[in-house]
Amino acid sequence: MPGAAFASCFAASKRGGTVNPTGSPSAPGAHAGARGILCLLRVAAGHGGPGTPSQCPVLGVVRAQLTGMLTSPISSAGFVVGHAGLYQALAMFAVAYFIIGMTVLSVCAIATNGALDAGGAYYMISRALGPEFGGSIGIMFFLANVCGSALYVLGLVEAVVDSFGQKAGTGVHVLPQSYWYELLYGTVLLALCLLVCLVGASIYAKATFLIFLIVAGVLGTILVSFFATRPIGVPIRLPRFNGSEIENGSFTGFSLATLRDNLGGGYAVDYTTGQMMSFSSVFAVMFNGCTGIMAGSNMSGDLKRPSYSIPRGTISAVLFTYLVYNLLAFLMCATCNRTLLQKDYGFLRDISIFPPLVTVGIYAATLSAAMSNLIGASRILYALARDDLFGRALALAKKTSASGNPVMAVILSWLVVQLVLFSGKLNTIAGVVTTFFLLVYATVNLACLALEWASAPNFRYLPTFRYFTWHTCLLGIAGCCVMMFLISPVSASASLGFLLILLLALHYLSPSSTWGYISxxxxxxxxxxxxxxxxxxxxxxxxxxxxxxxxxxxxxxSARLIDFVNDLKKSGLYVLGHVELQDLDTLPSDPLQPQQDSWLSLVDKLNVKAFVSLTLAPSVRHGVRQLLFTSGLGGMRPNTLVLGFYDDEAPQDGLARHPAFTSAREEVPLGFPPLRAPATPKLLSPREYVGIVADALKMLRNVLLARQLESLDKAWELRRAASPPPTIHVWPVNLLRPDSARYADTCSLFLLQMACVLNMARAWRRARLRLFLCVEAGAMPHAQEEKLRQLLKDLRIQAQIQLVPWDAVTPEEEEEEEGAVNFPANTTQVSDEYVCAANKLVLEQSPAPAVRFLYLPRPPADTSLYPLYLHQLELLTRGLGPTVLVHGVSAVTSTQL
Structure with a gap:
């Protein structure tokens, strides 16, 4: 329990009243002791802000830890062994310090793997887990220190009033007692802390060694008293409903009989709260006094060599306090009977050879703890403001004095502590403080675990600090979480909920950081x-x-096309490729690096799941070849090439009209050049364009040519209930081959698969597939329809089949040229009139669809016919609206399980 609660118990044990539950060790507020006095006082001296770090040796870290942690064994060991007995008490100490030890190992591991700045645990967590975790834990760490400062102030006021109050004091009865008077006393003490933080921090820093000597002197006096004090009886006045009752406790000196009686547990009713004690409740109180382990790491901004000082100082202090706990437990069990241990938590003053030193030491340590928590809160607030995670909300806390002292952060922290003082409820504050600190410790373990699991080369723990593994991190996380709920389930649940809210808020509202993301x-x-x-x-x-x-x-x-292909990929790989026509030999540096951020920002803005792959090449065709060969990784490589259609239409700025940008306040420019003017020559010739298609087919890549996708209107998606469902027209027949009416070749099946995949996308689920069956006279259309329907059934594709007469389109002159039409890749032997008739046939099918899928024939083998091939494709798709020409080279459908 804190020094204030211990002093309160001393006073209460001498007067004839009930100890306030908030000052008892059984209250959840019995936690941590004075945290990091020496280190935070050094920070208060002006080293917490910008400046040159001071050279603080390992002994400074040890003093900081011991000043905070020695008060708890002195104050709570008697309570623990009185109820639990020596055997169970030793087991509690071992379990508690095992949990704390796991966290200490994580702290040391992080502290030895990079330069630390001011902020302690906040700095470690934010730089390891990123701004979301860092900012949320930073706020909770700030509130823990704020509430901790208020906790110590209220505890000290209670102890002073118990000793010197007019109603219940055991000393000089001079202090009036009421809520407002006690608030006044707390305000005065807090104002003294504020004054020292703002003006006299350097003087107080010089006095920290004296404070450490006082606390150590209290411990030394108590240890000597066990040997020097003769056996005495200690009268204990206990409150009853009809008055009070006096019981006698005994200090027997070293006695084997006393030790034997105190070996086993003897849980009884806590005289300060009236509650029955148990193993879990006593363990929770004891564990509260072990959580002051961040004092050394809080000195991170003031240490010249934190990687050297923090591990040695922290581990030494924890081991020393563990030994003190065990030593005091043994001495108490061997010299004090159970009545004294259970009925008088302030018995150490009664048996001390110099009782005033115990009182003075506890009072001084408690005031120092209040001040150190105030300074710690201000430094955390200053670090949060400096990192700019909360924007203008904490901008005022950035201001510092000429010496670097964050005066505005100190004043803001003082104001929040003052507001907490108005509650006057130690129990409520104490539960919040304990769970907040334990949550911080659990997150430190999580940060270390994440760094270890990430296996980043820059996280090196050998040979600087080698005494941890991911197992110790997991044990630390589990131990801290279990203790949170064991100490206060309500506070633990509320703390986790508060943490989740902060995480979500920072994730969506905070700016990006340059610290790196462990994720x-x-x-x-x-x-x-x-x-x-x-x-x-x-x-x-x-x-x-x-x-x-x-x-x-x-x-x-290409904004609409990028969206459309994102719907078409069906959770597969999606790569946006771009070829820059330059020669690296003539350039001073890679011109693609500055463009990378613009492309990635485009992907984020359009909300598409795509990678970006940029390349330099002397021509577009060579660049596409490079990307087809090198894009992807391992089994994730592109199997389908998608190109925009080559035509003479003027390009339209679809990016400026895209909802992702029209709804934003800022303009669109992401570093992309303006669109090509209509009179400007293209970077790609028709022959080179068709050559890209041919190259892809030779490399066994499927090919999609998308025309007029920028005119695709998805407004029907926004008015789902009011509008009829859109349709997707599918023509799985080669319209440039009049003699061909097959629907079961590889290309046709691939076309059907792509239409079906689009229909499976979330935005297209309401669409209806309409499949067109071209039939000739005398060819038994119903039999062909039934055959196609059976194929669709086998492929599990739901589509409406519509019969289309084919005879009116096939020109007589093409029928006579059997040699031309029978050549597999010869699509250039058909006339323009035939292609226009096929275009008209497609266009007449109503109602107009949202998009059409057409069969893309293979380019001719003669490269001189490439321009004519492209011309026929342009005629075939002219005026059709959003159209996708598809050619598949691999089997993509299966009728078997």
């Missing part, structure tokens, strides 16, 4: 083994999915 390292560490497990030799048609490479010249004219 990226963890994702990389987990993904890379799975990528290695993707074996292309184990691919099977049943598990095929589209993996798209969309070539984009300028995103301003």
């Amino acid at each position: 990226q390292a963890l994702i990389f560490h987990q993904v890379s083994p799975y990528l290695l497990m993707l074996d292309v030799r184990k691919d099977h048609v049943k598990f095929w999915r589209p993996q798209m490479l969309l070539m984009v010249q300028n995103p301003r004219g």
